[in-house]
Amino acid sequence: MKEAVRGILGRRTAAVPPMVAATNITISSVAGIAVQDLIVLGISIAAVASHDFPVRHRTGRMMQATAQRLNVARLLGVQVEAR
DSSP states (O other), X not given: OHXXXXXXXXXXOOOOOOSSOOXXXXXXXXXXXXXXXXXXXHHHHHHHHHXXXXXXXXXXXXXXXXXXXXXXXXXXXXXXXXX
């Protein structure tokens, strides 16, 4: 796969610069976690949560119903103001 990307993009590739300075947070004397890894983990959790909310929660389903069809939202018991 790496060679396929090199074939498409060419040999001149550049590394992505780090988001923050390369610092580690030490949990114990053996393990350390990079701050950038914690940022990526937080963004990943936020992305999963933002997908999970409209699918699994009643409020999210009501928001989707209101956005798609006002009549269906009214049938579901959502208070809808027509403009």
